[in-house]
Amino acid sequence: MTAGDPKVLKLERQLNLVSYLLSSRKPVPFSDIRGCVVGYDDDASPDAVEKRFDRDKADLRSIGVNIEYIASDPFGRAGYVIDPRGYFLRETKLEPEDAMLLAVLQRTLGVVDDNLGRNLKSALAKLTIDSQLPEPLRASVGEQHLLTLGRPDNDPGRRHVAMLGEAVGRRRRVSFRYHTVDANRTETRTVRPYGLGLSQGNWYLVGFDETRKPKGAVRQFRLDRVVNKVSVIDKKDDAYDVPDEFDIARFIEQEEFEIGEGTEVEVRIELDDVATWLLARRRRGAGTLEERPDGTGLFRVVIRSEEGLFRWLSEFGQRARIVEPKRLAVAFRERMSATRALYDDVPVSA
Secondary structure (H helix, E strand, O other): OOOOOOOOOHHHHHHHHHHHHHHOOOOEOHHHHHHHOOOOOOOOOHHHHHHHHHHHHHHHHHOOOOEEEEOOOOOOOOEEEEOHHHHOOOOOOOOHHHHHHHHHHHHHHHHOOOHHHHHHHHHHHHHHHOOOOOHHHHHHHHOOOEOOOOOOOOOOOHHHHHHHHHHHHHOOEEEEEEEEOOOOEEEEEEEEEEEEEEEOOEEEEEEEEOOOOOOOEEEEEEHHHEEEEEEEEOOHHHOOOOOOOOOHHHHHOOOHHHOOOOOOEEEEEEEOHHHHHHHHHHOOOOOEEEEOOOOOEEEEEEEOOHHHHHHHHHOOHHHEEEEEOHHHHHHHHHHHHHHHHOOOOOOOOO
16 A cells, blocks of 8 residues: 555554554654554545544544543653553463363364354464463373363362373373272272363263273273372373373263273163154264154163163153163162152142
8 A cells, every 4th residue: 555545444544553653652743643654644635634533543442442642741742642551461361270271172173163163263272372281281282182171160070170181291190089989989099191071061081090900991080079189199200101092082972871890781772752862863872773763762782880871861761761681670760769759748839
């Protein structure tokens, strides 16, 4: 754009003005703006250019860019200024846990390609650039060993997230007391953490459990079942490597009944038409669903956790029933009957 060209876009003109005022170390008189800023240097009359300048000042002030006139600075100079302290945003300070969650969100949004997704990814990237996230944990996020973001502060498992996230990034073994629901007991576990993830509102740690007999095994642990604190075994010569083939999504996206230490059991479940419709849309891939012409269905699946199956199945209420094995069918009916009995004597509000 050359001097005297009146076809400068309004936004470009205003950006030129802001840039010029911010770069100046002294108040800028209108005569300098008139002669030096592209967009105010055309052949229009001085009165027209001044009105254009006044309109631009008003527009910029409406979005928080305050252009002020100083009658005399300490050196006796007069003109227009923009105070950088009111223009630039203050540096954002994030706690390590918050920085980790933002970094994970920014990473997991990589598949979102709409306008909102692109803008959100850009904002998150800017927030995490100057964050306090330790470098090893940044690397772990980059390798996708951490997935998705957290829950409200009242989550009993979230208090362990920051420490375990640091252990993932630094490749440090951890020890904790863990309550196993199926066995209804609490045991001490020593684990090489591979990654953290969030599934259906619950945080999980996935790692190699050294206490599993006879040679250990990869297991996942729900953090709200971790009792008391997590201890990091911080021995510098005791670091480990995460297997190249490790994929946390394969573990985190499992249904609750697939997670556990019990013997594998094949289960057949009859579903009415509503439950079949719901399962067809929410199923993550476990088992096979046979949809019949009348809308009902038969779900076949291999489970490792009976307790997890009962919790998952109870969401369907009387719309689903276990057919095989008979032992589980009886146990589930008893569970549902006991649950309904809890509310038999509860008065119904009008």
